Amino acid sequence: MGYDVNDFQDKLEKELENYVGGPLPDDDEFGRDNYDGDGLYDNYDYDDDESGDKKNRIKTIIISAVLVLTVVLVGIYGGFTYYYHNRFYKGTVINNTDCGRLTVSQAEEKIRKNVENYELKLKFRGGEKKDIRSSDIDLEYIPDDSLTNLRKSQSPFLWPKGIFGGSKKYNFKANITYDENKLDQIVSYIPQLQDENMQGPEDAKVEFLDNKFQVTEEVRGNKLDKGKALGFIKKAIDSGQKNLSLEKAGAYEEPKVLSDDKNLQTQAAQLNELTASSITYQLPQGDQVLDGNTLRQWLFVDDNGNYSKDDDVWNQHIREYVQNLAESVDTYDVDTKFQATGLGEITVKGKFGFQINQEAEAAQLLDELSNHTVTTRKPAFSQEAPTYENNGFGNSYVEIDLSRQHVWVYKDGALAVDTGCVSGKMTSDRWTPPGIFHLTFKKSPSVLRGAKRADGTYEYESPVTYWMPFNGGIGLHDATWRTSGQFGTNIYKNRGSHGCINLPLSKAKAIYEIIDESMPIICYYSETYNVAPAEKKADETKEAPTASPDEEKKQDSDTTKEKDKTKEEKKKDTPAPTKTPPAPTKVPTPAPTDPPVTETPTPTDPPAPTNTPEEPSPDQPTENE
Structure with missing residues (x-):
């Protein structure tokens, strides 16, 4: 049942004209310019001897109009109250199905048809998509008391809530069923959820590139949290949701540190100041580079990620580095690998080969690091074979x-x-x-x-x-x-x-x-x-x-x-x-x-x-x- 407001206004004007015995004044002759602020139009052309009677008549008209309007509104409210005694409020959405102004039986039928034709469209990062249809998982709607109880919870006397309160969604899991095993199996075979197709996120970090420290961009990757993804998919199916972006839902693993992190920017600046040297050692086994990647590990880092240099610790690292360098290079009077004819690799020993002068090398390295030197050179040898080839044997x-x-x-x-x-x-x-x-x-x-x-x-x-x-x-x-x-x-x-x-x-x-x-x-x-x-x-x-x-x-x-x-x-x-x-x-x-x-x-x-x-x-x- 409905009510036409324009029709109501026309009927009200006719009643008032019948009551005053003539047409009502229009806007121009009964306008705002004649209004005195107390509800009366003092400048209207009344005869002085009749002004009192006319004012009373107008008051009577207004009171009557209000009474008539009240009766009309009560009638309208009563009509809608009766209309909604077995129907859902306007704007009621159940399982993603608009059931406003429908009876329980009508809503159940509409939900059933939507379930039969249901299709969930999954959207992955990068624009890839995957559809899950109701037939894939034996999805069906089984009517129960859920909708009846919901309808009863909507008092017909509060029907204006549906008009002025906006739409309200109600989701019920009990009346939607599907084969969870089939769903689990379908999800497990989705290519985007396979380990070999997923790349984990990487935090932004400070890296040594092009001979200086820089903040490199984070890598978002495409690694899904399988448990979260399955949970979001089930929730979407239960609610009748037809489109699900797993990225917007938050199913992807995300980097924790981004490139605009202020601490990273500060670290890069400090490291470039403290570790500007680069020494490329020419060794028998190939070049070995000592640069900021290693030097940064010799620095002290406080709780806020700020770098500083402790001279004692720095010098100890230099000695240890040179010692390790000698252990990897020295072949003089120690067991040395040799490719024997017909036998392959054996070990030989003798007063021959390479031996680093650790004291001289440590002193030279300290000086070069202090002066931010960039160079390529051999270590300081105390014994040196005539060639680097074949482990010094040539x-x-x-x-x-x-x-x-x-x-x-x-x-x-x-x-x-x-x-x-x-x-x-x-x-x-x-x-x-x-x-x-x-x-x-x-x-x-x-x-x-x-x-x-x-x-x-x-x-x-x-x-x-x-x-x-x-x-x-x-x-x-x-x-x-x-x-x-x-x-x-x-x-x-x-x-x-x-x-x-x-x-x-x-x-x-x-x-x-x-x-x-x-x-x-x-x-x-x-x-x-x-x-x-x-x-x-x-x-x-x-x-x-x-x-x-x-x-x-x-x-x-x-x-x-x-x-x-x-x-x-x-x-x-x-x-x-x-x-x-x-x-x-x-x-x-x-x-x-x-x-x-x-x-x-x-x-x-x-x-x-x-x-x-x-x-x-x-x-x-x-x-x-």
Whole structure:
């Protein structure tokens, strides 16, 4: 039931005209200009003798009008009260369905149809969408007393609340049902909820970029809180909501610190002032940079995130940094990695490689940091290998495996010489110690002499064509007294040399032509070994100390004079040819079964005894080869 206000106004005017017996004055002749403020129009043209009666008539008209209006309003209110006795207030929304002015049965039918056609549109960050339809989850509306009770709670006498109080939403979960397992399964397979497709948020932070500290933007990412997302979806379905933005709902994990954070801006400014240096260390294993990323960790940070420098703490960090740098770089006289031929990586040790002078480096670093220096340099070394390549060994070196009794010589990364050898006998007075060495010098030809007698002669003189000492009296040389079948075998264990590396003549020549002082000589045992005690024999000939190059020249000169007696001796003293040196046709008397070495080695590991002959004298038994 409704009421037309315009119709009511027309009827009221007609009643008043009938009452006054004529038409009512219009706005122009009964306007505001004739109004005296007390509800009367004093300037209206009344006759003086009739003015009192007319005023009374007007008052009566107004009172009557008010009474009529009251009756009309009461009628209207009564009509709407009756109208809403079984209907919902205007603006009543139930489960996202407008049920205003509907009866309970009409509302239930409308809700049922909306549920049947229900579709929830999910919106993800980045504009991606996903629809969940009622048929996917067996969504249905089951009428119960919810709507009836809601209708009863809306008193028909308070129906103006629906008109003047705005709309009011009422949501009831009890009358909407769906298969939660199906919903959980659908949600679990949504691509945007898969771990591999989600990127977590990252807070804005201070980072060292382009040689200075800057505040980098936060990363919002697209990582959803799965529990929250499912909760918001269920809540939307229960209420009949048709569109759900998971971002607006707050289902995404968000960064906690944003780039406009004042503390971050302050930190960046402080760090740029305190850590302006950048030192790029050129190391064997590659460059290492010391810059603000590390220096910031040496600073003190208060509770407000402000940075400051404590000199004692700063200096301690410098010492620790240099110590750690040395531990990563130093290879001098410590176990060092080496790529052994046919074996792969092993460890070797010797007086070779790199060693940082920690005191000098710490002092230099402190000065550079104080002056905000930006530079690229090597550390302050106390020992330095000739190259950074191959852990300091470079690509030209001599490799001797004393277990496999083999020598490899590499030149510019290519294998140049590959040969078997015979090293020292495995007794403490004759074994070949492992280590890393350099060539002392090389000479061709040379004479290895025994101890000098009182009369000026030597116990023995044994010429070799190629002599290459590298560890005191230990060196590489040709050993023509050995058969080819002895090289590269286990003969060294019981019939080895007195420490030198015996080689076939042609191989000694090839090595002699390649080797120089810059090439490291790496000696190692690739297998477990035992060194037996020295053999003490009364008739054992003592080895003479190695002569210096100048002394050797004088000795060679003396020997030459003695050998000038025969043409054969002259030929033996002639320098070796450039290509293939001739093997001696006659061994000088006394001819040893194994030519003697000059001086006992001074090995880096277990010391070898002094004055031990490299090779036996002629009267020694053959087992001492």
